[in-house]
Amino acid sequence: MAVEEEQKQFDADELLKEFDSEADKRVLTGFIGKIVSAIAICFTLFQLYTAFFGVLDAQLQRAVHLSFGMGLIFLLYPSRHNWSRTSIHPFDLLLAIVGAAVPMYVVVTYHQLVLRAGTVTNLDYVIGGIGILMVIEGCRRVVGKPMVIVALCFIAYAFAGPYLPNILAHRGVSPSDLVAHLYFTTEGIFGIPLGVSSTFIFLFILFGAYLESTGLGKFFIDIANSIAGWASGGPAKVTVLASGMMGTISGSSVANVVGVGSFTIPMMKKLGYEKEFAGGVEAAGSTGGQLMPPIMGAAAFLMAEFIGVPYLDVVKAAVIPALLYYMGIWIAVHLEAKRKGLKGIPRHQLPKLKEVFWNRGHLALPLIAILYLLVDGQTPTKAALWGIVIAILASALRKSTRMNPGQLIEGLEKGAKGVLGVLVACATAGIIIGVVTKTGVGLKLAGGLIELAGGMLLPVMFFTMITSIILGMGVPTTANYVITATIAAPALIQLGIPIIAAHMFVFYFGIIADITPPVALAAYAASGISGGNPMKTGITASKLAIAAFIVPYIFVYAPVLLMVKATPVEVTMAAVSAVIGMFGLGVAMIGYWYTTVSGAVRVISFIGGLMLIEPGLVTDILGIVILIGLYFFQRNKANAQ
Structure with a gap:
């Protein structure tokens, strides 16, 4: 063994x-x-x-x-x-x-x-x-x-x-001026991205290194198994839960896939899921970890600095879209399991939730402490420092998780090595930002994008989505956010979109490049474990992550989903209706509700789901009516078979 x-x-x-x-x-x-x-x-x-x-x-x-x-x-x-x-x-x-x-x-x-x-x-x-x-x-x-x-x-x-056409032309930059701007100011390599890397990001990566040493990843998997392992399609639901929780400490979709998928993908295949579906679930779940507060692949810190808002505002804005993302995957997994008649793992083979918390529940204390400190108004730096201290102290509460002096020193080393990818990506992103500020190309690209779309918001969002996905291909979370925020977000802001909605929009599409064919690194990594076809795995992952392709459009039109200028009642109503709407989208994607769904019903279900995700009383009522009608139709169809 x-x-x-x-x-x-x-x-x-x-x-x-x-x-x-x-x-x-x-x-x-x-x-x-x-x-x-x-x-x-x-x-x-x-x-x-x-x-x-x-x-x-x-x-x-x-x-x-x-x-x-x-x-x-x-x-x-x-x-x-x-x-x-x-x-x-x-x-x-x-x-x-x-x-x-x-x-x-x-x-x-x-x-x-x-x-x-x-x-x-x-x-x-x-x-x-x-x-x-x-x-x-x-x-x-x-x-x-x-x-x-x-x-x-x-x-x-x-x-x-x-030498360029009018829309892109500028007077040019001499080599000496460019070197001076990129290397001897704080608007190039030593700009905001590297500044955030040298403060918040490093500390949170060090925090993650110590959490990993305590065995928190195994704790997350055991929690997910005890909560969902017994249900229909249990291992797939375990994947969704575990990947989402791992996203709070991981900054890489591929690392999430390999870390969690090594355990969950074989379990899904054994249960009866097809290779591509098993890989797609893992890829979609792991990629969503970069969208899940509080860490969000470290990009949340950059976003707060870029748009000049408190870090907690970024976290609040990300909560509902992230939950909708995972709710969409969960629903799709459940419907697929029902369609294929897949059962869960027998309860006696699963860890008991009470025992998991009793033996290793103390490992969650650092995460709870960080969230409390951030809500209390502490800076991310102070929250991360206390998180590191509490992680070390909490691990000592039980012998099985206690870190010895060697592990404490190893944590210092792992933290430094773990930040290298983010560090050099931020420095390189500084080169891009430096050229943008020196030449003014950001406003030129934004103006060109708006002109190409005829000044209409929906086409601008579509072109921005395509730009963000292309720029996000094969680029780490922090880097692709910096690039998309510099190049693509200004077009949305010029059209009057709230700045946090514009930045969250490009952030989402930069992230899901990891599961969007043809360059879908997370899906390719998952297919390496499952043995499935990489392209089919990427397509399946994209279908499961449908919320990530739709919700950003919705929160641009209705920022209430980002908790922007909204009352608690408005936020609650928008969140509840959106969750119900995700069920309608799930039916459309999987093609099952009590029994197989026809093509026409899938289209109607998709429309009803969209209406519910779009905040508004009229659209919510229409969406509910559509889904209730489909419920009775599908129930009667199932009973007649």
Whole structure:
């Protein structure tokens, strides 16, 4: 049994490396391994020190953060896929030294840079140019080529401005001006994204590393099994619950798929679900974790900074759409189980909820504490710090979960290594933002999008959706939000959409790129576990996640779903009617309600569901009437068979 578990973990690790370049890092041992571990621990200690005693000036904090990150990236991620994963190539060692030294130039010469007020010397120009190249190369290694291509296109745009058509034309940017803007101001590489990475995001990733060490993931799976494992299609419902809970501490759809799917996909297949459906459930459930408060793949912190609202406002706005997303998957899974007559797992084979909470319920205390602190008005930094402390203390309440000194030190190391993907993605996103602010292309693209849509909101949303999905393909959560928020959101804002609705809209479609064919990394990873067809798995996942394609349109027209300028009664009514509406959409997607549903009934059910999701008394009444009529029709049809 132990051998089987070890093989399963090996296969999971290999699968994660295949679909998530961030996981494909070196495993170093011996003296060099200890040196790299020491660097990672020092990185975490620096972040903890500045969190406790106050961060440095913005550019200094971000420069030290980037210096540690770039050094570790080149030490841990080989330049070529066929290079050794157990030793460091001399070329990578050289790049690690250069990558760490270049940001420290900003620290060493900080006062001179301030006094020069943006004037770039020849040495600055050389150092800045190398720094930009180091960030792009680090991004290629950790994040992958899609984001690098986007960044390079923006750099090319900065130089090509005078030669472009009128709508995209600008006077052009000289190399020295671009380097100065991207590397020696806080509007480029050292901009808001890296600033958030160097404060909130790092601490929450460290928090997640300690939670993982306590065994919280197994706790979530056991809770989900005890709650839903016995029901119709139990393992699939377990997947939905466990993936949603894991989303509170994970920032990667693919990592969620591999972590939870290694257990749940085989269970679903054993029960009788088709390979593609089993993989689709896991992919959709795991991708939704990035939409689930409070962490939301760390993008919530960036969103709060970008739009200038308290972090808690972003969390509140995300709650109802996230619940609708998971409710839609749950309903689809239930109807599919009923259609196929799939039973759950016998209760005696499942963990008892009372015993699960008695043995490991204390592991949830850090999450409860963080939510309480955020609601109480504490900053995300303070909430994350207390979360880390409480996670360590809570784990000590029982011997089975207690972390020993070695695990505490390992947590410091895992936190530093875990932030590298976000760090370099944020730095690269800073290049994109820097070009946008330098050339004004953001407003040009927004104006062009509005003009293409004839100034009408619905076409603008459709074009924005397509843009966000394309830009989100193969790009991590934080990075795709930064890109879409910079390029696509301004078009919606220009048409008078509330800023939080516009940003949430592009965030949603950037995220579900992970399950949208043809580039559906989460679905491809799930198919690697299930053995199903990757494209069919992606299509199935997209059908199950139908709420993610519809709800953003609804909350743009009716921000009440985001709790924007709405009373508690309005929010409650909108949420309840939307949940009922999700059932109508589920019937349309699965084609079953007591018995097989005809094509016409599926269309009518889809329309009724949409009416209920759209807030409003008239649409709610019409939607309810439609679904009640379909209920009696389907019930009578089932009884007649």
